[in-house]
């Protein structure tokens with residue numbers, strides 16, 4: 001087995017052979033290192049903080065949510081600095097939606113994307129009440145205009161619609177993909193029954209992710225959605241990974257104590273926990289550069305079996321304390 005790192009040219013050739021997407025792989029050092037390890041067949045290394053999408057694209061396991069950005073929670077310049085700080089630290093997946101702040105989140109992102117588009121993995125969403133007729137194509141065009149870009153890396157259906165509408169939704173997403181407006185599509189807030197209905201539809205298996213709430217404070221999906229997605233090779237994108245505004249876990253003493261042993265904060269521990277399984281992407285939101293720096297530390301934080309046991313006891317999952 002070749003244990004040496006590949007040259008850039010060898011790496012490109014291996015990636016092409018494996019059908020991996022090079023522009024994105026160039027996005028973060030972590031992503032590149034992980035793909036190199038995979039291509040070289042190096043099995044015995046610690047798990048890297050990347051997630052492989054069904055089409056082979058490798059993305060960072062730690063992105064940045066943008067729900068409240070551009071809406072005066074923090075000064076816009078500070079929020080932009082927060083996003084740029086995260087991008088520089090490897091959090092180059094940005095999650096927004098056409099309906100966040102009625103487009104203001106996407107508009108703020110357009111400033112951050114300028115000159116940086118190829119480094120970013122950009123995710124946006126369409127609403128369930130926009131899927132009729134050519135509504136998905138129109139919503140996508142409006143998002144692209146606000147973002148000031150020609151394509152989305154990933155376009156999600158924000159909330160489930162009736163399963164009878166899935167064939168039309170998938171066909172619309174596939175048309176956008178064929179036209180180069182989006183590179184992949186996925187869903188959000190789908191339960192297992194809805195995922196199964198989706199996978200029965202033609203091209204439904206092309207779903208790149210299910211974005212859903214997951215944190216120490218909300219572990220319900222461990223009983224159903226998470227194992228289903230793992231079995232079907234669908235990565236989960238965990239929203240509200242710090243617990244969301246109402247159940248933030250960043251002030252928790254147990255997490256802070258674990259963080260002290262790793263030289264990071266409670267927030268980084270919470271995010272490292274969400275990403276621990278290798279098929280979950282966490283998208284914490286912060287409009288504060290200092291908080292983003294804390295969160296980025298999760299990329300280098302490897303929780304021990306004892307840490308996981310302690311966290312299971314403090315925040316039992318659906319099957320009780322581990």
Ligand SMILES: NC(=O)c1ccc[n+]([C@@H]2O[C@H](COP(=O)([O-])OP(=O)(O)OC[C@H]3O[C@@H](n4cnc5c(N)ncnc54)[C@H](OP(=O)(O)O)[C@@H]3O)[C@@H](O)[C@H]2O)c1
Nearest residue numbers: 065066067239240241242243244267284285286287291294
């Ligand atoms: N698909 C869906 O239905 C859906 C639903 C909800 C959310 N989302 C996505 O998921 C993203 C994140 O979810 P979320 O905003 O609900 O929850 P979250 O990321 O769990 O928490 C965000 C809150 O945590 C604070 N925070 C972040 N880092 C911190 C740190 N290191 N220390 C202390 N506080 C910190 C933020 O305040 P500061 O800004 O002051 O740091 C903000 O108040 C959203 O932006 C959105 O993109 C998707």
